[in-house]
Amino acid sequence: MELMKVDNWFSITVGLARYLVKNASSIRSVFWDSMCGNGIFLQTEVWDAGSRFRCFRAPGAQRDDAIIRLIDWGADESPRVSGIADLELIRNSRMMFARKFDSEIDSDIVKAIESMVGLIFF
Template identity: 35%
Template sequence: MMKSQLKRWQKNQLFIIQNDQMLHGGGYSLVNAEMILLRKATEVGHYNHYHLLSGQDLPIQSQETIQKFFLKNSDKEFVGFDKDIFTYGDRVYYRYFFQELAGKRKSILKSVDKFLLKMQKKLNIKRNENIEFQKGAQWFSITDGLARYVLSKDEWIKNVFKNGFCVDEVFLQTIIINSDYTDKLYYSKSDGTHKNTMRLVDWSSGSPHVFRYDDLDDLRKSDLMFARKFDCAVDERIIQKIYEIYAN
């Protein structure tokens, strides 16, 4: 690392948070982890935006461009919405008692949860019927105001979403549409664009495409800030090239 790079990185701080709870795909533990991250970040200071990124995300603009963009839109929320009508009622109206143990993989516990779901429907055991829900991407960039508002809803979030299914894609969107923050969305249309989160994700194959070196031109042409996903086991060259282009 060159001295100029070292000096720049020394201005940043890295915090490692202890979390004893295992994270499971589709489980409430993912929401809990996001809440832990937001709580720590807001304790450290007041920031213009808090960005939730996965380990397979990379910036596709320079740091200067990214910072200028979010400063220009310092009062905007970057949260994705799939569509205008919520069609995922099974995720929030019923309880999944073994979701944290089963995860997304097929198992006997997954089968038990499916059976219990059928029984809840048959017996008309339903919850959260008076709440307007919405769904979208898990990844976001939100303002300090929204971050602290979300944290203030901690108990409500637990009561509504615990034992739900894949609620990490529902809880933030639901909070926003039931608040004044709806008016602060950078892009409020639910038309499949990625401008609402400023994250480039290619769903053309039905699941997130893993970017490769052949995708470099498309990545460089994009006016979005981040992209996912990347995997060094699939193509390490594209990751190295992104670093060469945007790290300085």
């Protein structure tokens, strides 16, 4: 088994979800006591499965947009909280997801995005 590590934010197909559930016991036995297992279990399983699962981003890929998430890594290497000033960036992004929002810091951005997508979040 070759251990792989990439971002632990991921989106998966139904087929991969079924594979992971079917193999949960063996996956748990390998990664349960590992350090930072959430950053390696999925990527390792996909890598070891070979071409059975199509990945948006192969392990080791360096493209920032490969995880289809808009994340502004702040100066302290922690995701910066997005605000209303980021609305155009978010609107013009090709990303499917964005991180990170805090309605206690800037509720205007949360309301603007709710309006854009026509959803109400609780």
